[in-house]
Amino acid sequence: MEEKKHQRIEIQRNSHLKMIEEEAIFVMREVAAQFERPVLLFSGGKDSIVMVHLAQKAFRPGNIPFPLMHIDTGHNFEETITFRDELVKRTGTRLIVGSVQVSIDKGRVREEVGPEASRNALQTVVLLDTLKVHNVDCALGGGRRDEEKARAKERFFSHRDIFGQWDPKNQRPELWGIFNGRKNQGEHFRVFPLSNWTEMDVWQYIAAEQIPIPSIYYSHRRRVFNRRGTWLNDSEFITRYPDEVTEEKIVRFRTIGDATCTGAVLSHASTLEEIIAEVAAARVTERGNRHDDKRSEAAMEDRKKLGYF
Amino acid sequence: MKTAQQNNGTPTPKEDSGVDVSYLDMDMLRFTTAGSVDDGKSTLIGRLLYDSKSIFEDQWDALESTTKNRGEEKVNLALLTDGLRAEREQGITIDVAYRYFATPKRKFIIADTPGHEQYTRNMVTGASTADLAIILIDARKGVLTQSRRHAFLSSLLQIPHLVVAVNKMDLVDYSEDRFSEIINDFKEFSENLDVDDITFIPISALKGDNIVNSSNNMSWYKGATLLHHLENVKVGSRKNPHDFRFPVQYVIRPDQDYRGFAGRVVSGNIRVGEKVSVLPSGEQSRIRSIETVDGSAEIARTGESVVLEVENEIDISRGDMIVRENNVPNCKSTFEATVSWMNKEPLQAGRPYVVMHTSRTTQALVKEVRYRINVDSLHREETAELQLNEIGRVVVETAHPLFFDAYKLNNDTGSFILVDPDTHVTVGAGMIRSTSTSALKDDPSSRNIVWEPWNIDREVREQRNGHEARIIWFTGVSGAGKTTIARALERELWERGLRTMLLDGDQVRHGLNSDLGFEPSDRKENIRRVGEVARLFYEHGNIVLCSFVSPYREDRRVVREMFPSDRYLEVCVLCDPEILQERDPKGLYLKAKQGTLKSLTGFDAGHEAPTENDAIFIDTGNTEVEQAVVTILDKLNLK
Numbered sequence: 001m002e003e004k005k006h007q008r009i010e011i012q013r014n015s016h017l018k019m020i021e022e023e024a025i026f027v028m029r030e031v032a033a034q035f036e037r038p039v040l041l042f043s044g045g046k047d048s049i050v051m052v053h054l055a056q057k058a059f060r061p062g063n064i065p066f067p068l069m070h071i072d073t074g075h076n077f078e079e080t081i082t083f084r085d086e087l088v089k090r091t092g093t094r095l096i097v098g099s100v101q102v103s104i105d106k107g108r109v110r111e112e113v114g115p116e117a118s119r120n121a122l123q124t125v126v127l128l129d130t131l132k133v134h135n136v137d138c139a140l141g142g143g144r145r146d147e148e149k150a151r152a153k154e155r156f157f158s159h160r161d162i163f164g165q166w167d168p169k170n171q172r173p174e175l176w177g178i179f180n181g182r183k184n185q186g187e188h189f190r191v192f193p194l195s196n197w198t199e200m201d202v203w204q205y206i207a208a209e210q211i212p213i214p215s216i217y218y219s220h221r222r223r224v225f226n227r228r229g230t231w232l233n234d235s236e237f238i239t240r241y242p243d244e245v246t247e248e249k250i251v252r253f254r255t256i257g258d259a260t261c262t263g264a265v266l267s268h269a270s271t272l273e274e275i276i277a278e279v280a281a282a283r284v285t286e287r288g289n290r291h292d293d294k295r296s297e298a299a300m301e302d303r304k305k306l307g308y309f
Numbered sequence: 310m311k312t313a314q315q316n317n318g319t320p321t322p323k324e325d326s327g328v329d330v331s332y333l334d335m336d337m338l339r340f341t342t343a344g345s346v347d348d349g350k351s352t353l354i355g356r357l358l359y360d361s362k363s364i365f366e367d368q369w370d371a372l373e374s375t376t377k378n379r380g381e382e383k384v385n386l387a388l389l390t391d392g393l394r395a396e397r398e399q400g401i402t403i404d405v406a407y408r409y410f411a412t413p414k415r416k417f418i419i420a421d422t423p424g425h426e427q428y429t430r431n432m433v434t435g436a437s438t439a440d441l442a443i444i445l446i447d448a449r450k451g452v453l454t455q456s457r458r459h460a461f462l463s464s465l466l467q468i469p470h471l472v473v474a475v476n477k478m479d480l481v482d483y484s485e486d487r488f489s490e491i492i493n494d495f496k497e498f499s500e501n502l503d504v505d506d507i508t509f510i511p512i513s514a515l516k517g518d519n520i521v522n523s524s525n526n527m528s529w530y531k532g533a534t535l536l537h538h539l540e541n542v543k544v545g546s547r548k549n550p551h552d553f554r555f556p557v558q559y560v561i562r563p564d565q566d567y568r569g570f571a572g573r574v575v576s577g578n579i580r581v582g583e584k585v586s587v588l589p590s591g592e593q594s595r596i597r598s599i600e601t602v603d604g605s606a607e608i609a610r611t612g613e614s615v616v617l618e619v620e621n622e623i624d625i626s627r628g629d630m631i632v633r634e635n636n637v638p639n640c641k642s643t644f645e646a647t648v649s650w651m652n653k654e655p656l657q658a659g660r661p662y663v664v665m666h667t668s669r670t671t672q673a674l675v676k677e678v679r680y681r682i683n684v685d686s687l688h689r690e691e692t693a694e695l696q697l698n699e700i701g702r703v704v705v706e707t708a709h710p711l712f713f714d715a716y717k718l719n720n721d722t723g724s725f726i727l728v729d730p731d732t733h734v735t736v737g738a739g740m741i742r743s744t745s746t747s748a749l750k751d752d753p754s755s756r757n758i759v760w761e762p763w764n765i766d767r768e769v770r771e772q773r774n775g776h777e778a779r780i781i782w783f784t785g786v787s788g789a790g791k792t793t794i795a796r797a798l799e800r801e802l803w804e805r806g807l808r809t810m811l812l813d814g815d816q817v818r819h820g821l822n823s824d825l826g827f828e829p830s831d832r833k834e835n836i837r838r839v840g841e842v843a844r845l846f847y848e849h850g851n852i853v854l855c856s857f858v859s860p861y862r863e864d865r866r867v868v869r870e871m872f873p874s875d876r877y878l879e880v881c882v883l884c885d886p887e888i889l890q891e892r893d894p895k896g897l898y899l900k901a902k903q904g905t906l907k908s909l910t911g912f913d914a915g916h917e918a919p920t921e922n923d924a925i926f927i928d929t930g931n932t933e934v935e936q937a938v939v940t941i942l943d944k945l946n947l948k
Contacts, residue, residue, distance in 0.1 A: 013610075014545070016337035016416035025602055025614040026558070026573050033559040033627050033668070057602040058614070059571075062563040145407045152406040171404065172735045173430055173651050175437040176724045177573070178665050182733035196418055198409045 047142030098130030344445030
């Protein structure tokens with residue numbers, strides 16, 4: 001992997017980055033203290049990479065006291081998996097993989113078909129199954145409130161019932177810095193230490209802390225095709241409409257999710273500084289390129305209620 | 310790049326990206342917005358996001374298409390913030406939503422809380438972390454009950470800065486007179502609140518007046534625009550920089566040689582080598598090392614998440630607190646608190662709850678619900694329980710002591726939540742008032758606007774005096790023997806070398822209260838003033854004996870609530886009416902009989918005996934003075 005060079009930027013003591021960093025670390029320690037078998041959900045995306053970085057800082061000089069968990073759709077960007085395995089080795093953590101492909105093979109879930117097919121919905125089932133198998137009582141996620149309207153009302157400590165469901169109208173009030181992780185047997189929590197971070201904060205933090213990220217976040221040449229304004233990867237996993245033509249473009253990814261539904265943006269940003277400049281000037285939210293959110297106005301809310309990330 | 314279309318006067322996102330938001334030295338302000346349904350709160354937030362270019366094109370497109378689908382003409386900025394489907398359908402905001410935007414100077418976190426009456430709990434939640442509150446007032450409607458409620462909650466939660474944004478100025482012809490009128494109305498009310506900093510800004514969220522740019526329509530307004538104010542107001546005032554408090558969150562033990570205590574410095578700071586005490590054990594040690602998230606350091610500052618090592622092998626675990634040896638918090642299992650109730654099942658005295666306070670979790674019992682605060686009138690109302698969205702004063706007892714400071718002094722060590730032990734749901738949020746200090750001192754619903762602390766604390770005076778300050782309140786009809794007993798008791802206390810003061814009706818009625826008569830309203834004022842005088846003597850460390858007819862329970866209750874319950878004793882002195890009229894030491898009953906004296910308590914006006922459990926009764930028809938003194942001394946249990 002190509003090492004990207006950039007200037008180190010100091011985080012000021014009273015700056016917003018310091019405040020949200022301290023907050024996230026406080027929340028992670030709270031998870032380690034309040035739960036018995038927490039995991040850190042790891043997607044390979046920049047938010048979960050930042051999460052791992054924060055977890056290292058939170059428990060230093062000790063090791064991260066919980067394993068990483070990756071729900072693998074099987075439709076990955078190769079760079080993501082390579083990066084994941086290196087990170088696991090570097091941090092000395094344990095990795096748990098929940099495989100969508102295995103669940104499909106076992107008949108636990110049925111694959112969608114057609115050009116719009118996505119394994120996103122299947123992921124929810126596999127996630128809940130994997131949490132159950134490992135008896136997980138808390139899953140740390142990199143979700144941020146600025147990502148989407150329904151997430152704006154998510155708590156740091158988000159309660160999930162015995163079916164893994166979120167009840168947005170019946171959330172526990174969260175006051176001061178007191179987090180209530182008490183629950184009944186079989187229920188679990190999703191905890192979001194990055195709740196108060198924005199996309200810009202994440203990029204600035206990556207730059208300031210010099211956190212390595214997968215190369216596909218930087219501009220590169222890629223074979224893509226255009227679907228309703230979004231550049232999708234030329235992938236064997238995607239069924240094409242007849243009029244969709246593969247082209248070669250200079251692109252980069254703003255988010256990394258399932259390779260079938262994560263769109264690239266045309267970009268020449270090849271350093272963190274350029275990415276930050278691009279984010280600052282961006283006119284489209286990062287999820288604007290996620291086809292899974294566009295299915296209906298309340299798409300995210302519906303998926304979250306069912307137990308999505 | 311596609312641009313959103315101009316739509317009926319609603320501005321479109323600007324194309325230029327002149328604002329560089331990638332500054333790294335910007336700080337952060339958390340603020341909350343509160344307003345009634347139609348005050349234009351969502352529009353204001355939409356406007357702030359929009360004018361600071363925090364709305365993206367795809368969000369804008371979604372907004373336009375939703376607006377079209379609903380058959381509305383104008384792009385509705387409010388749709389941006391109403392996140393959940395139920396809210397979009399009902400057109401209301403039902404939960405706290407968090408929004409983010411940034412300018413080159415600051416990052417902002419908005420806790421957007423709904424203004425409906427039933428959602429006090431959301432406002433309290435949003436206010437608990439805010440540095441500033443924006444209260445929206447519709448210029449046409451002026452200061453409404455809700456505005457007052459928002460202001461009260463802001464002061465209760467101790468939000469350091471208040472902005473009163475008078476919105477819809479365009480609908481009152483940008484009238485300066487109207488703006489001044491609203492300021493005066495608001496100030497009249499807010500004088501009773503504990504708020505240090507209030508800023509009034511006339512705006513139109515819809516038209517954009519005084520939001521980002523100064524309005525040409527209101528040249529009479531010379532103050533800052535809303536955004537300018539938000540960018541420049543001082544942040545961080547919620548934190549207490551003086552008293553070092555370190556609740557231990559988690560123990561880090563990578564190997565046999567290292568045992569570190571992870572946590573957040575919630576207030577104050579500490580350096581390597583300083584002496585510390587560990588609560589609850591009280592064991593002492595020194596700080597050996599400090600590990601911040603960026604490596605070893607000499608000092609750990611307010612707000613930082615650090616790992617501390619101490620020199621001695623002390624058993625320390627989550628829930629303990631590391632403090633400076635000579636600056637310790639209260640360490641008690643009984644305290645008074647103001648509680649905001651957040652659950653459908655009412656709060657009931659005697660029911661067990663779980664209390665979560667700093668990193669400590671323990672069983673708790675609400676011993677007593679003292680009163681409910683009517684959030685609209687600020688009056689205290691008698692009640693046995695608190696319903697959803699009600700706020701009241703309670704006495705809490707915990708199974709293990711908590712290490713706390715008054716909320717007013719330290720938000721982090723003065724706040725707690727109550728959790729239902731069966732459902733595990735968070736049911737209440739509490740702000741600790743005090744253990745032993747006067748309840749009035751830090752109550753925003755008190756008449757005292759700003760309370761300067763006493764130069765020399767009562768606790769210090771008490772230490773020197775060698776005894777606690779007390780209030781003994783004698784009530785009863787004229788001639789029953791109150792003053793006789795009070796005088797004998799005071800002499801006894803005096804002989805024992807204690808500091809005392811005796812106040813009785815005749816004294817104050819000739820001087821301080823010579824302007825008052827005997828009508829119920831005058832009697833009430835009489836007792837109120839006496840209560841205040843008694844409090845001054847009390848704060849001076851005295852045992853204050855007050856002998857007053859004080860016939861109305863309600864009036865006495867006002868005095869009673871000025872003092873901690875373990876410092877106040879009510880003595881009701883009774884006597885058979887026939888014996889009274891026979892005694893008649895001042896000839897009052899004779900005058901009343903002759904009709905020259907009206908409404909004499911005990912003759913033609915009633916005396917309401919105490920109903921509180923802790924009051925004692927002395928019948929002078931069958932009790933000697935010496936016996937009465939012994940009885941009261943017993944009950945006093947002086948320390």
